[in-house]
Amino acid sequence: MERNCYCARPAIRKTSWTDLNPGRRYIICDKFWEPGECNFFEFTNPPMCERSRQIIPGLLRRVNRLEHELGEKKSQEWWMWVVVAACLFVMYCMI
């Protein structure tokens, strides 16, 4: 369902990831953050129950941390291959 905001632009659908409303969908005007412009903002699904409000932010932080650690491991692997390649190159030059 397409909705228009007060200034007749199509509202943008977004998902909130704040601690208060994790995963809650809302629609907002793309001029919302510009001062003096349209202030259209509306949640499109009901608030989370108390329990999910407590759990989801913690889960999100955990996912973010794991992704961060995974990224670090990947970059370590990348460096390992550079070192291996450099060693092979040095060995090749010494033959």
Ligand SMILES: [Zn+2]
């Ligand atoms: Zn608007």
